[in-house]
Amino acid sequence: MHLYRSALLVIALVTMCLALLAPTAMSKKSSKPKGEMIFAQNCSECHVGGGNIVKPDKPLSQSQKLATVATFKAYLKSPVGHMPYYKHIVTDQASLKALYEYCKTLKPSKQS
Numbered sequence: 001m002h003l004y005r006s007a008l009l010v011i012a013l014v015t016m017c018l019a020l021l022a023p024t025a026m027s028k029k030s031s032k033p034k035g036e037m038i039f040a041q042n043c044s045e046c047h048v049g050g051g052n053i054v055k056p057d058k059p060l061s062q063s064q065k066l067a068t069v070a071t072f073k074a075y076l077k078s079p080v081g082h083m084p085y086y087k088h089i090v091t092d093q094a095s096l097k098a099l100y101e102y103c104k105t106l107k108p109s110k111q112s
């Protein structure tokens, strides 16, 4: 009887720990690749590897427009030339920041 009770207690404790840990583990996992995901879905077709296949002299990596989040946002809000406008990113601060952080990690491409 005592054994049964303590077994139940252990199960309850383990379940509680898992319930507490699972959300943090999950958010940690998904918060990092978010910027990378947004980039892959919206930007990489033209800025693959941080470059610029449409205008090679305007690469994304090391761009002045990445100086601050505000500069980045301002640029995405009113982009120049063939650079498209991304309303869903500009209006979502979390996405914008995640994308910004990812863009900052891009190294200059080999061609430029």
Ligand code: HEC
Residues within 6 Å of the ligand: 039, 042, 043, 044, 045, 046, 047, 052, 054, 055, 058, 059, 060, 063, 064, 065, 066, 075, 080, 081, 082, 083, 084, 086, 089, 099, 103
């Ligand atoms: C259809 C192709 C295309 C896509 C998709 C695209 N861009 Fe661009 N991007 C361009 C072009 C072309 C320019 C250069 C504009 C100009 O100055 O004429 C540019 C320029 C930029 C610059 C400024 C570079 C500089 O120093 O002048 C930044 C920053 C940038 N893009 C970020 C992004 C981000 C972030 C995304 C995704 C949300 C994105 N771009 C998606 C084509 C694209």
